[in-house]
Amino acid sequence: MKIVISPDSFKGSVSAFEAAIAIEKGVKKAIPNTETVLVPLADGGEGTMDSLIAATNGRKVKAIVKDPLGIPIEAEYGWLGNGKTCVIEMASASGICLISKENLNPMGTTTYGTGELIKKALDEGCRHFILAIGGSATNDGGIGMLQALGMKLLNESGESVAFGGKGLSEIAVIDDIDWDPRIIESEFLIASDVQNPLIGINGASNVFGPQKGATPQMVDLLEKGMHKWADLVENQTGIKLHDFPGAGAAGGIGGAFIAFFPSNIKRGIDIVIEYSGLRKALKNTDIVITGEGQIDFQTASGKAPMGVAQEAWKLGIPTFVLTGSIGGGIETLYQYGIQCVHSIVSGPLSLNEAIEKASELLSQRAEQVMRTYLSALEKNHA
Numbered sequence: 083m084k085i086v087i088s089p090d091s092f093k094g095s096v097s098a099f100e101a102a103i104a105i106e107k108g109v110k111k112a113i114p115n116t117e118t119v120l121v122p123l124a125d126g127g128e129g130t131m132d133s134l135i136a137a138t139n140g141r142k143v144k145a146i147v148k149d150p151l152g153i154p155i156e157a158e159y160g161w162l163g164n165g166k167t168c169v170i171e172m173a174s175a176s177g178i179c180l181i182s183k184e185n186l187n188p189m190g191t192t193t194y195g196t197g198e199l200i201k202k203a204l205d206e207g208c209r210h211f212i213l214a215i216g217g218s219a220t221n222d223g224g225i226g227m228l229q230a231l232g233m234k235l236l237n238e239s240g241e242s243v244a245f246g247g248k249g250l251s252e253i254a255v256i257d258d259i260d261w262d263p264r265i266i267e268s269e270f271l272i273a274s275d276v277q278n279p280l281i282g283i284n285g286a287s288n289v290f291g292p293q294k295g296a297t298p299q300m301v302d303l304l305e306k307g308m309h310k311w312a313d314l315v316e317n318q319t320g321i322k323l324h325d326f327p328g329a330g331a332a333g334g335i336g337g338a339f340i341a342f343f344p345s346n347i348k349r350g351i352d353i354v355i356e357y358s359g360l361r362k363a364l365k366n367t368d369i370v371i372t373g374e375g376q377i378d379f380q381t382a383s384g385k386a387p388m389g390v391a392q393e394a395w396k397l398g399i400p401t402f403v404l405t406g407s408i409g410g411g412i413e414t415l416y417q418y419g420i421q422c423v424h425s426i427v428s429g430p431l432s433l434n435e436a437i438e439k440a441s442e443l444l445s446q447r448a449e450q451v452m453r454t455y456l457s458a459l460e461k462n463h464a
Contacts, residue, residue, distance in 0.1 A: 084367045085109055086394075088121040090359060090374035090386035091129050094407055095440040098122030098133055104441040105371055105404065108448030112456065123372075125386040126273035126350010127216030128179070131160045131169045134212070137358040138163030143206070145237060147175045147198035150219040152245055155180065159199050161208070162357065168208040169458035170199050171219035172332060176226075181219055186295025188221035188304060189451045192245035193335055195332070197230025201262065207269040212353060213339070215332040216274070221247045221291050221304050221313045223280070224338025232260040247287075247300075247333075250307030256318045261342075270343045272349035274354055275384040280323045280337045281309050286330035294333065308334060315341050334373035351389030360393060369455070370394040371448065373404035377423050379411025388418060395419025402455075404447055406436060 087109070089101040096104065097398060102120040109118060121137065124130040135142060140162040149155040157174040161167070177193030178186070203211065219225070225235055226245055234257035235243050243249035278284050287296070287304035296304060310335075312324045321341045324331040328347050329337035339345040355361065364370070372390040374381075381388050391401040400421040408425050415423065426443040427436055438445065 084117040085369045086119045086363050086367045088123050088390045089372050092131050092375040092440050095437045104444035105448040108445035109452050111449045112452035121360045121363050123386045126214050128173050130214040131171045134169050134357050135160045145202045147195035149180045150176050156227045167210040168203040169212040172196050173214045175199050176220050177217045178219035188294045188296050189248045190246035191220045192226035193220045193224055194230045195224035197227035204264045211270045214273040215353050218332040221333035223334035231262045233258050243373050247304045250311045270345040272339050272345055272347040273353045274331040276331035276348050277327045279310050279325040280329040286334040349384045351386055367399050370399055370401040377405040378409025382414050391419040
């Protein structure tokens with residue numbers, strides 16, 4: 083029997099790789115001689131770089147860049163094993179995880195550090211990029227990133243505009259004379275599941291601004307600034323970002339990629355699956371086990387377990403899902419190849435206890451699931 087084990091991380095508890103190891107341990111207890119193949123995944127958000135580096139035997143590169151508040155920090159980007167492609171997680175330089183809740187303020191937080199990571203990779207010779215743009219602390223339309231790569235965004239006085247969302251309302255001139263010429267020579271694959279436009283009730287500021295610390299007054303200012311920015315971009319490039327699907331991703335950085343980069347936006351899990359080797363691993367496989375911290379109705383919208391199940395379904399392979407908690411609306415998941423969903427928590431536990439014991443709980447549940455599966459097989463063959 084061959085089993086592919088391909089979970090996402092259980093956030094705040096175990097990484098995707100650690101989860102895969104724990105599941106494998108349980109599987110081997112139930113079926114000692116089974117063949118297991120581990121393909122830890124991410125859905126295009128945090129953990130994407132680690133997943134792709136591990137899958138391709140790549141390497142990480144450290145760089146000093148500006149964090150969302152403009153303070154120097156050590157961030158990372160990765161080279162995949164092919165030696166041609168770099169993967170950059172926006173969260174590494176511009177992530178909401180990098181600053182305290184008290185300091186969240188999208189009027190001032192910047193994507194400049196993400197631009198610096200791109201520049202570092204360009205300097206090292208990279209021309210093929212994968213950008214995972216989830217988990218940002220910013221709502222600046224990507225202007226900080228553009229500034230880091232040489233674009234001058236000037237106010238009425240000819241001075242550079244301020245960092246953050248505040249700068250959007252100050253821009254009067256887009257000067258691309260010093261725009262890094264290596265950008266046009268490169269390819270940028272953007273991992274994003276977000277289809278929000280740049281402005282409007284479903285736009286970046288209204289939907290994501292409050293999550294990043296924006297008050298109602300700030301949201302109004304950010305929306306006006308983003309509208310002004312969209313008008314300027316349209317005048318400069320002919321590209322209308324206002325209602326462009328995906329332009330509002332990660333506080334509007336999606337729009338910056340659409341307007342100024344040779345880019346293509348894809349569902350994050352599809353990119354990870356393409357580069358991870360999952361499809362190759364699924365050949366001649368009997369069972370797939372996947373999972374993540376919570377399974378609910380949102381899982382169907384492009385989370386890692388759903389992407390894994392869909393790939394397995396094409397080959398007629400059943401998929402079992404292990405999760406920390408089961409939310410509402412999972413009935414739809416059974417339409418897309420998921421055979422069953424199992425919570426790893428079988429008795430009363432506090433959240434902290436469940437987090438601390440996640441690896442142990444994953445192993446236990448994986449073992450029990452496989453023993454149940456074997457029992458069913460034996461009955462069918464009796």
